[in-house]
Amino acid sequence: MPYNEKSRANLKTYKPLDELTEEERQRQIELSVKGGQIRGEQIKNAKTWKEVCNDVLKTRVNREKAVKYIGDDVDLLVFDEKGLCSLQEVLTIRSMQIASEGNVKALEFMRDTSGQKPRDEIDVRADIMTDADRSLLDNIKARLERETNG
Numbered sequence: 001m002p003y004n005e006k007s008r009a010n011l012k013t014y015k016p017l018d019e020l021t022e023e024e025r026q027r028q029i030e031l032s033v034k035g036g037q038i039r040g041e042q043i044k045n046a047k048t049w050k051e052v053c054n055d056v057l058k059t060r061v062n063r064e065k066a067v068k069y070i071g072d073d074v075d076l077l078v079f080d081e082k083g084l085c086s087l088q089e090v091l092t093i094r095s096m097q098i099a100s101e102g103n104v105k106a107l108e109f110m111r112d113t114s115g116q117k118p119r120d121e122i123d124v125r126a127d128i129m130t131d132a133d134r135s136l137l138d139n140i141k142a143r144l145e146r147e148t149n150g
Contacts, residue, residue: 057086
């Protein structure tokens with residue numbers, strides 16, 4: 001977006017470091033340190049997507065909620081002494097139901113999550129340097145050493 005006169009007027013102008021007084025320099029350093037500390041705290045306290053997802057999946061649900069999600073297949077779940085199971089277990093059964101209905105993506109999800117995913121990377125190894133290349137490099141190295149020492 002091009003700057004117009006109004007937006008230019010709102011821009012804060014900064015002095016180059018060599019034009020700052022010692023007090024102004026010290027204040028900038030203090031503000032930088034304080035800002036860095038605050039940002040470090042924000043990063044430390046922020047949960048990652050992985051942490052949030054893991055917390056959600058650990059949520060315990062009762063039989064009634066499990067039935068709501070997966071219906072009669074609730075008998076496939078193992079409930080603890082309080083009558084609860086994890087949401088992860090419920091969602092796994094639901095994914096299995098969807099996969100059994102012919103949904104290929106759900107089937108791939110079940111396969112991949114169970115650790116049976118085929119490898120995506122291809123291991124390619126090739127030694128492209130020939131003996132002639134190595135000999136040439138040795139000759140160049142020897143010539144450079146002679147020029148440097150002689």
